[in-house]
Structures are given as C-alpha cells and as structure tokens.
Amino acid sequence: MEDSHELLLDTWANMPRHIGKCFIRDGIIDPSRWFRAPRKILFILREAYGEPDDTEGWDLREVIRAEWQGPKYKVWWTVSYWAYGILTATPHQLPPFPNDDVAYNAAKEALLSTAAINIKKSGGKSSSDWDDLVSYVNEDGEFIRQQVELINPQIAVCGNVWSLIQHLWQDAQQLYDGVWIANGRVFIDFWHPANYQLPNQLCYYALSALLQNSGALNRTPLDIS
Numbered sequence: 001m002e003d004s005h006e007l008l009l010d011t012w013a014n015m016p017r018h019i020g021k022c023f024i025r026d027g028i029i030d031p032s033r034w035f036r037a038p039r040k041i042l043f044i045l046r047e048a049y050g051e052p053d054d055t056e057g058w059d060l061r062e063v064i065r066a067e068w069q070g071p072k073y074k075v076w077w078t079v080s081y082w083a084y085g086i087l088t089a090t091p092h093q094l095p096p097f098p099n100d101d102v103a104y105n106a107a108k109e110a111l112l113s114t115a116a117i118n119i120k121k122s123g124g125k126s127s128s129d130w131d132d133l134v135s136y137v138n139e140d141g142e143f144i145r146q147q148v149e150l151i152n153p154q155i156a157v158c159g160n161v162w163s164l165i166q167h168l169w170q171d172a173q174q175l176y177d178g179v180w181i182a183n184g185r186v187f188i189d190f191w192h193p194a195n196y197q198l199p200n201q202l203c204y205y206a207l208s209a210l211l212q213n214s215g216a217l218n219r220t221p222l223d224i225s
Helices: 002-013 031-036 060-068 073-088 101-112 130-151 162-168 200-214
Strands: 041-047 115-120 155-159 173-176 179-182 185-190
Touching: 002 130, 041 073, 041 130, 060 101, 060 115, 073 101, 073 155, 073 200, 115 130, 130 162, 162 185, 173 200, 179 200, 185 200
Parallel strands: 041 115, 041 155, 155 185
Antiparallel strands: 173 179, 179 185
C-alpha cells in the first residue's frame, strides 16, 4: 500500500498543474502508529502552504512526525484533540476534553496515529478561495479519490470540504446529519480545524456526538485497551 501511495503522489506531482510549484506530499503520518491504532482516521483538509515563492516540494507527514514531533499551530492542535476523541470514545462514553497533562500527551500521540491530506497539493495559501478549490478538485478529483482509497481509513473527517468532494463517492448514503457512508467508510462533514470562531471544547463534543448518534463508532473496532 505504501509503495502504491507514493507512486500516486509521484504521478500527481508531475501533472501539468503542479509542475514548478511547491507540491506538498501527505498521507499517513507515522505508518507504525497507524497500523497499531484502534481506529483508522483520516483528516481531509483544504490546503497546506509554505513560503510564497517556494517551488521546492516538502512532506507534511515528515514535518509533523520528525520536525514537530506532534502538533503545532492552531489547526494541528485541534486535529490532535479530535483524533484523541475519536480514538478513545466508545458508542456510549467519551473522555473529557484533553486538558490535563496525561490526556494532553495522549492527544499529541493521537495525531501521530492518524493520516491527513489536503485536496489542494500545490500553490497553497493561508486563506482558501472556494472557486480555486473547486478548480483543483475538478482537475485532481480522481487522484483525491484514489488517495483516500489507498489510505483506507474507517473514518474520514472532512474539514469543510465534503461538499467539494462528495461527488467523488456517488454511492455515498447519509447515516445522520453530517455523517455519510461509502464503501463501508464513514465521512464526517464537519468544520475546518482552523476555525477560530468556535471554542475547541464545543467542536470536540459536537464531533463526538455526531459519531455516537450516527452509530459510526459501532462500525469500527473497539479494542482501545
């Protein structure tokens, strides 16, 4: 799977739209942690970005795993909280928001156990333009679909991108408000983790409620000892 995924990224980076731009590779952050995780979670986000004039590609997975060794900046701390909640929740119980030191460290570890991708792999900016994202999805849609299939998550949390990519899974059926299933895979239509308007705790409990009320947690392994 890893070889096929890297080959997909190689092909993607050499498409005309991406040549000469800073192509940012992504996917499973730490394969060893991913394969040990009780639930396989993918975060589908909008775009990553670096220096405005940078044309050298880089690897988001390596930055999070080796350089940062966990979350950094608002977006990745939020992703780590959400990952912690999904990894540790049961259909009937959710751990409190990770405020204490032990849970805080567990949230950092949770991030490293997940996968994260951006639908726009090059030319990223700090503020997304909706029409621009639509253009990228129209051109790169098949690559996006293949990448998700190769990563093969059980739960994919879509950070305000589900309406952009939903057509890539035409067989998707709605389980609950904001919760869809396609090919046995659960997609959550949710806020983007960079959202500054809503408190972290509100987002944490709202996401967990969607997973529990939709029955999505019953569809994934519960070996969380």
